[in-house]
Each structure stands twice: as C-alpha cells, then as structure tokens.
Amino acid sequence: MAKTQFPMMPKAGGGVLAKLVGVVLVLAVLTMVVKQPAEAAVLVKGIAAGFGAAAEGAAAFLQGVLG
Template identity: 80%
Template sequence: MAKTQFPMMPKAGGGVLGKLVGIVVVLAVLTLVLKQPAEAAAIAKGIAAGLGGAVEGAATFLKGVLG
C-alpha cells in the first residue's frame, strides 16, 4: 500500500524561493549579531520574555479550564 499524505502538509524539501528566504534571514541575523551585539541581545531577551509570558498565559488558561 502507498503512503497516505495529508493534503494540508507541505512536502519536504521546499522550493528555491523558500531556501532563498531562509538564507537571507540567517544572513540578516548573523549581520545583526556581528555588527550590533548589544541590540541583538536586547531583541533576544525581548523575544524570550514574550515567549515566557505566552507560556505562563497558556498555563493559566489551562488551569482555569481544567481545574
């Protein structure tokens, strides 16, 4: 029997455009870190704080729904 693929899931590998966008993003982040390390650190701390807040909010929501 053949494997069943989910119609909504993207195929592995991606196209040239996706790879190009990924390379551009990696180069932009690398340039930011090398040229402005203090600003890059501040951005990383902000992202981490935002993710931490989102996790705490989700946990609070689940406690309210399930508890």
C-alpha cells in the first residue's frame, strides 16, 4: 500500500537555497554571540519578551471570546 501525503504539509528536506540561508543565519548568530555577547543577550531577552507579550495577548483574547 502506498503512503499518502498530507496535502498541506511541506516536503522534508528543502532546497539548496533554504539550506544556504539557514547556514548563513546560524553563522551570523554565532558571530554575534562571540563578538558581542552582551548585545546578543539583550536581543534574546527582547525577543523572549515579545513572544511572552504575544502569548498574554492571545490568552486575553481567548478569555474575552470564550468567557
């Protein structure tokens, strides 16, 4: 019996360009952490705070809709 794929799921692997972009991003992050660790920490804290604020907003919205 043949495997059926889900129609909306992306295929595994990705192209050469996607892999190249990933490698470049990883190298950029590593360079930033090595050369400017304090600024990298501030950036990560800011990103985490943004995700936290988004989660709180979504929870407040759902409480307002459902409650």
